[in-house]
Amino acid sequence: MRVLVTGGAGFIGSHYVRQALSGAYDSLRDAEVIVLDKLTYAGNRSNLDPVADSPRFRFVQGDICDSALVREVMTGVDLVVHFAAESHVDRSIVGSADFVLTNVLGTQTLLQAACDAEVGKFVHVSTDEVYGSIDEGSWPEDHPLEPNSPYSASKASSDLIARSFHRTYGLPVCITRCSNNYGPYQFPEKVIPLFITNLLDGKRVPLYGDGLNVRDWLHVDDHCRGVQLVADRGRPGEIYNIGGGTELTNRDLTKRLLDAVGADWEMVEQVEDRKGHDRRYSVDITKISTELGYRPEVDFETGLAETVRWYTENRQWWEPLKERAALTAR
Template sequence: MRLLVTGGAGFIGSEYVRELLRGTLPTAAPTAVTVLDKLTYSGNLANLEPVRDDPRLQFVQGDICDAALIDDVVRGHDVIVHFAAESHVDRSIEGAAPFVTTNVLGTQTLLDAAHRHGTGRFVHVSTDEVYGSIAHGSWTEDWPLAPNSPYSASKAGSDLLALAYFRTHGLDVVVTRCSNNYGHYQYPEKVIPLFVTNLLDGGTVPLYGDGGNIRDWLHVKDHCRGIALVQDKGRPGEVYHIGGGTELTNRELTERLVEACGATWESVRPVPDRKGHDRRYSLDITKISQELGYAPTVDLVTGLAETVRWYSDNRIWWEPLKG
């Protein structure tokens, strides 16, 4: 089986590639893995260093919007796992164009090539943010999409395109939507690595608004396990939720990180709330649990402790990124 992993030098994509090549995911061992990554600010070849010498790994630097390149790269692959995306909400508020270009047009370019070359399966990796905000209960996979940021709107568009290629062309598409990821190798603009690296250096961390926004936290290893299950056994044309099972307010998360880094609350700096800030996300994971046997295995206490320890031990990875 030959896999193409777009965005495979990023945080989640590189974890998927490392675990694929190590044989630790619940899917068949690949005969070849091609990583396609543009290597923008959040793509980093150092993320693939642990598997660099695996003879099955090939790296291609390129843009998913480059139709000629994509046509050449997609040819001959059995499965595409599509991680590549612009994904930072604050950046999308400052300027939406790169998000629409990469997330919508880039996905369409990949889908066209996959259809043209008869790719066996297309796994489209998305986010819970496409649903907007939910005050009570949890979203099921058939919940209406109501994105509130340019980022989430672009991801919703790409989800709908992917599902349309299943319905129109019969392309074997499955869509995953995950909750907030954390873990090692995460670029230090996202909340957990930003807070951890700032606190380890004795700096301050920002807390939006009243800190009451609620997120479900998913360790990247559990996310990749869920994606592998969907890749292998998910039903074509279906959406599957992958969640971590632990909801925290941003204030509660900040308290845990401050304590884990040996800092005090004096390090926390209140800042005005983000524009259009969704109050709460919550995914119902009944479908993937009952159909595919998924369950999160990394509890948040253990996962956060391991994550803080990794950033403490791997300054050589993140200090150049923050510099």
């Protein structure tokens, strides 16, 4: 079996690859895994060091918008797991063009190549942000798409293109929509690694607005396990929400992170709220639980403690990334 993983040097994609090549997924124990990654600022080849020597691993540096390259790497592929995306909301507010190019055109390029190569399964990894914001209850998969940021709008667009390739061409596509991920190897612009690394360096952390925006937190291991369940047994043409079951306000999350590193509230800086900031996300995971037996297994308290410990012990991984980002911002 041959698996193509796009964005496989990023946070979530690299976790999936490491798990796949370490025997965590029974159906992939003998699979060849090809990673296609452009290695933008958020892609890091070192994320794959633990499995780099595997005879079943191949890395290709390239852009998912490069149709010739995509056709080449798609040859003989049985399964595509499509993680590659521009994903940071703040960056999309500053400049949306890269998000439309990568998330929309890149996805279409992959889908067309997969269709031409008669790939057996295509899993398109998306986000709960495509639904917009919800005050009460949780979104089922058939909820209307109401994205509120350029990032989430580009992902909603890619979801619709993915769906169309199933409906029009019969490509066996499944779409997954996850809640907020956390865990090791996450680029330190996202809230949990940003706050941990700032606090470890004795720097203040920025809390948007009143801090009462609510997010559901999902450990990256649970997310990738859910993606693999969909790859193995998900019904083509269907959408599956993947959630973690831990809803917290940003203020509550901040308090937990302060406690984890022994800091107090004076390390928090209240900043102006993000433009178009969604108030609450919450996905209903009944469908994937009932059909595929998914449930989150990583307790948030345990997962957060392990994540804090990982960043504490791996300064050599994140310090260069933050230094590079600071230089770029000047």
